[in-house]
Amino acid sequence: VPPPTEIVVKSENLKTLLHWQYPPVSETPHFIVEIKPYNSGSYKPIATCVNTSAHFCDISGEICDLYSSHWLQVKAVIGSQESEFVETNEFILQRHGKIGPPKLNLSRHGNKIVVDIYEPV
Numbered sequence: 001v002p003p004p005t006e007i008v009v010k011s012e013n014l015k016t017l018l019h020w021q022y023p024p025v026s027e028t029p030h031f032i033v034e035i036k037p038y039n040s041g042s043y044k045p046i047a048t049c050v051n052t053s054a055h056f057c058d059i060s061g062e063i064c065d066l067y068s069s070h071w072l073q074v075k076a077v078i079g080s081q082e083s084e085f086v087e088t089n090e091f092i093l094q095r096h097g098k099i100g101p102p103k104l105n106l107s108r109h110g111n112k113i114v115v116d117i118y119e120p121v
Contacts, residue, residue: 003083004031004074009059011097013120018049018057018072018088029076033057034085038069051077066094 004020011017022029033049036042049057063070069092073085100120107114 001029001076001078001081001083003086004055004076005086007072007074007086007088009072009088009091009096011093013100014060014093014097015058016060016063016093016097018059018074020055020074020086022055022076025078027078028053029078031055031057031074031076032082033059033072033074035059035062036071036073037063037065039065043071043073063093066097067092 002023002025004022006019006021008019009016010019018033020031022031030051030053031049032051033046034043035046036044046057046059046062049059057074059072069090071087071090073087075085076083102120103118105116105118107116
């Protein structure tokens with residue numbers, strides 16, 4: 001069974017997703033994703049991404065420490081066979097995550113200008 005490829009962690013506005021590619025195969029592959037926070041030093045499965053057929057995993061709820069290193073790994077399962085795990089590079093939300101610009105709304109009330117600032121979605 002070939003392993004997943006092009007494994008990338010992307011985070012925008014604290015929504016963090018792990019994406020990967022997989023070549024077309026005759027049976028539907030399922031995937032298992034695990035996370036290793038620096039503090040624990042060991043991998044644990046992400047419950048929502050065990051035996052998933054999707055090619056991504058929402059890991060937003062798994063990262064509690066913005067400053068801590070995390071590693072993720074994913075493997076493919078087809079029938080009773082499975083690939084090796086493929087590990088990501090180190091991911092630190094504070095360093096690698098992106099925050100979009102706020103929304104601004106300007107309005108005029110008489111001789112005053114009101115600026116409303118909204119957090120990114």
